[in-house]
Amino acid sequence: MGDFIGHISPGLFLVFYGLYQAVIVSRAVILxxxxxxxxxxxxxxxxxxxxxxxxxxxxxKVVIGSLLIVYEISCVKEGLxxxxxxxxxxxxxxxEWQHLTMFFLLTLDGCVEMxxxxxxxxxxxxxxxxxxxxxVYVLLLLLVSHVKESSGVELQVHSLLILVVFLLMLxxxxxxxxxxxxxxxxxxxxxxxxxxxxxxxAAFILFRPVSGFPWEDDDISDIMFVTTFFCWHVMINALCxxxxxxVSSFWHRCYSPSLRLMGxxxxxxxxxxxxxxxxxxxxxxxxxxxxxxxxxxxxxxCDRA
Numbered sequence: 001m002g003d004f005i006g007h008i009s010p011g012l013f014l015v016f017y018g019l020y021q022a023v024i025v026s027r028a029v030i031l032x033x034x035x036x037x038x039x040x041x042x043x044x045x046x047x048x049x050x051x052x053x054x055x056x057x058x059x060x061k062v063v064i065g066s067l068l069i070v071y072e073i074s075c076v077k078e079g080l081x082x083x084x085x086x087x088x089x090x091x092x093x094x095x096e097w098q099h100l101t102m103f104f105l106l107t108l109d110g111c112v113e114m115x116x117x118x119x120x121x122x123x124x125x126x127x128x129x130x131x132x133x134x135x136v137y138v139l140l141l142l143l144v145s146h147v148k149e150s151s152g153v154e155l156q157v158h159s160l161l162i163l164v165v166f167l168l169m170l171x172x173x174x175x176x177x178x179x180x181x182x183x184x185x186x187x188x189x190x191x192x193x194x195x196x197x198x199x200x201x202a203a204f205i206l207f208r209p210v211s212g213f214p215w216e217d218d219d220i221s222d223i224m225f226v227t228t229f230f231c232w233h234v235m236i237n238a239l240c241x242x243x244x245x246x247v248s249s250f251w252h253r254c255y256s257p258s259l260r261l262m263g264x265x266x267x268x269x270x271x272x273x274x275x276x277x278x279x280x281x282x283x284x285x286x287x288x289x290x291x292x293x294x295x296x297x298x299x300x301x302c303d304r305a
Contacts, residue, residue, distance in 0.1 A: 005071070006099070007203035013064045014196025017057065021189045022241050026248040029182055058117065061110025068103040072096060098142045105135040125179055133172045140165045152217025156226045157202045164195045186241070193237040201229060 028035045073080050076096060083089040112131040116124050143165060147158045168191040175184050205215060205226065215222045 003075070004203050004207040006075075007199050007206070009064075009068060009071070011196045011199030011203065013060075014192055014199065016196075017060065018189055018193035018196055019240075019244070020057070021185075021192065022244045023248060025182065025185045025189055026245045027252070029186075029245070030249050030252050035180055035182070035185055058110040058113030061113065062107050063110075065103045065107030065110060069100060069107070072099050072103065095146065098146055102135075102139055102142060105138055109135050126176070129172065129176055129179060133169070133176065136165065136169045136172055140169055153215040153222055153226055154206060154217075156223050157198075157205055160227065160230045161195065161198055161202070164191055164198065167191055168195065190237060190241055193240065194233055197233050197237060198230060201233065205229075 025035065027033065076093060080096060080100075081092055082097070083091055109131045113128050116128050140162065143158065143162050147155055147162070150158055168188065171184055171188045171191065175181070175188070178184060204210060209215060215226075217223075
């Protein structure tokens with residue numbers, strides 16, 4: 001899997017998954033909706049209602065993970081064996097087995113999400129998030145071991161990827177205790193986009209340089225520009241998320257009848273509540289005056305003296 005396709009395929013999956021999640025999170029923030037139980041799922045009651053309730057992200061993880069497993073096995077022409085037959089036996093294809101472990105956990109994460117959403121009588125969010133956190137924890141451990149034989153440009157590329165995975169691990173761990181917090185979901189989406197776009201960039205840096213010449217491991221300028229490109233990815237993905245939020249906000253405010261109805265109700269409520277308040281205040285003052293008039297008339301002049 002240490003080739004161009006092996007890096008760009010997971011990268012494309014993470015980018016598209018991050019864009020999908022960015023749209024979902026933006027919609028939830030704009031409509032003040034829940035992230036785990038969105039309202040549009042309960043409102044769809046037509047013949048396509050069951051289709052909307054399918055765990056799309058879970059199916060996607062299973063399909064992509066299975067395809068990557070098949071591709072990883074097919075890349076080893078002699079057959080993917082665990083150990084040699086000699087004495088003493090030696091482990092074979094350590095990086096390939098690490099890749100298989102990553103892809104198996106991605107497939108497992110998708111299966112858990114599908115079972116939780118579509119099989120269990122009551123959805124178990126903790127089980128879903130726990131499977132995702134487990135996959136990221138193992139991914140971080142494998143990546144740290146993965147770069148033991150790397151150096152120069154390749155080491156710098158994978159070190160920056162490890163940094164993103166480490167931050168993603170912290171965010172997902174925090175989500176176990178706060179699964180509905182919008183800020184954590186936005187940071188998670190942002191890190192997934194960075195991870196995906198950086199894997200695509202790594203495929204071109206390590207295997208198909210745009211210039212046609214390989215990057216030099218002993219050239220400090222090349223190593224410094226790897227970090228510079230990573231910073232550009234951070235800025236581009238931040239602008240991408242901001243653009244998705246802006247487009248989603250414009251779309252829902254202009255074309256979503258539920259949001260327009262909500263806004264009109266808020267305006268009417270504010271206007272009616274302010275008008276009712278002043279009207280009730282005037283009625284209360286008038287009632288006080290009416291109540292005080294008979295009391296004053298009953299008081300005698302001697303009592304007043």
